[in-house]
Amino acid sequence: MRSAYGVETVRAAERALMARLPEGALMQRAAAGLAAACADLLGRVYGSRVVLLVGSGDNGGDALYAGARLARRGAGVTAVLLAPERAHAGGLAALRRAGGVVGPAGFAEEALGRADLVVDGIVGIGGRGGLRPDAARLVETVERSRAAVVAVDLPSGVEADTGEVRGAAVRADLTVTFGTYKPGLLVDPAREYAGVVRLVDIGLELPAEGELEALQHxxxxxxxxxxxxxxxxxxxGVVGIAAGSARYPGAAVLAVAGALRGGAGAVRYVGPAADAVIARFPETLVSDRGPAKAGRVQAWVTGPGAGDDAATVAEVLAAEVPVLLDADGLRLAERDAVRARTAPTLMTPHAGEAAALLGVPREEVEGARLAAVRELAAVYRATVLLKGSTTLVADAAGGAVRVNPTGTGWLATAGSGDVLSGLGGSLLASGLPARDAGGVAAYLHGLAGRFAADGAPAGAHDVADRIPAAWRDVRR
Structure with a gap:
């Protein structure tokens, strides 16, 4: 499990560790790891040109001490100070002793134009509300540079706890983070600014559960x-699929395709697309008597391609088994009916559907994904899987939010979510709790998407076909 911890948790762990270490030892650990990562990225340190962008906090101190190490190995190191009077005194002295050059922000453009590597130490994990104008202008200059960019702990301009980006932010090729991952490094939109993330162990002792966690194989x-x-x-386990309509029979077929590959022993289908389902998957058990009379199931999936069939969605929500609610089902379901359920409910909206459920613009959900998934889970008293470039799973009871590390941009294709809903419903029917079913479904679906695409476009049916390969890869 890869865990991420919020700023206050990290700072408390740092204070506890610093109390047991000689003064400055923790910063030296961080600087050593940062310098090693920079050296690896450069390949050849001697003769390379490195520019440090130094803010006023410990983040700038880490950059200065790392720069001093690189200077001692023969790199030409220039430090650009955004606040010279508040720069880390010990780090500045170390850099000067090693032969580094120090100057104000005014000569940044010239230095950056010659740089092989830029080290972003402008703002640390406590940054909030976007960069100040002088820092934002510096970021624009960095973007014009051809140098590789290494961020210290996290890119300046992104918010560590939320993953939000408010205005200009550094786009790093590599982020060297200390002690633990921060939520913003794993969640979009901030994640796309981080590049490759390298974790440096500095000896922090952290709680067992973080604010965010990512499953691994x-x-x-x-x-x-x-x-x-x-x-x-x-x-x-038997999973019931109440999906599809005369207009959208393919949604039912794709949901069944995901369900058949999700671990349940049988799939029951109820709806107007029975002929299409049987033609593609003759092993499916079909019924035309409605969800309540279709036969025993351990979980239901409802909503994909349902059109305006609110009655079927309501009938499924009345069942005393776990329910996965997707697509049209999210629009048709009554909030009070979801909140009143005693059996688990797993909702799987994308950003547009989540925005409609919360009554906010889509851009607000996309810009603050962690806040949105937590709010939805609390409002609906359900487990929520928020689909997107970083899929998140939050539980109404709180606790760590799960972020899915697998996937590919090629999964943004019609019907992909229907496959995911069937897969998740099947895992519910096999006995997994809603949070685990959502996390495992997203993981397998993302992995299957990678296998299906392999660098080229793929359809939803291709993704469904590669779920067994993803399953076997995980088991190995």
């Missing part, structure tokens, strides 16, 4: 349902 493998010797199709 081993975590998913432990959660995947595996049939026992005595299992039959009913013991493995």
């Amino acid at each position: 081993a975590d998913v493998a432990r959660l995947l349902p595996v049939p026992a010797a005595e299992s039959d199709k009913y013991r493995r």
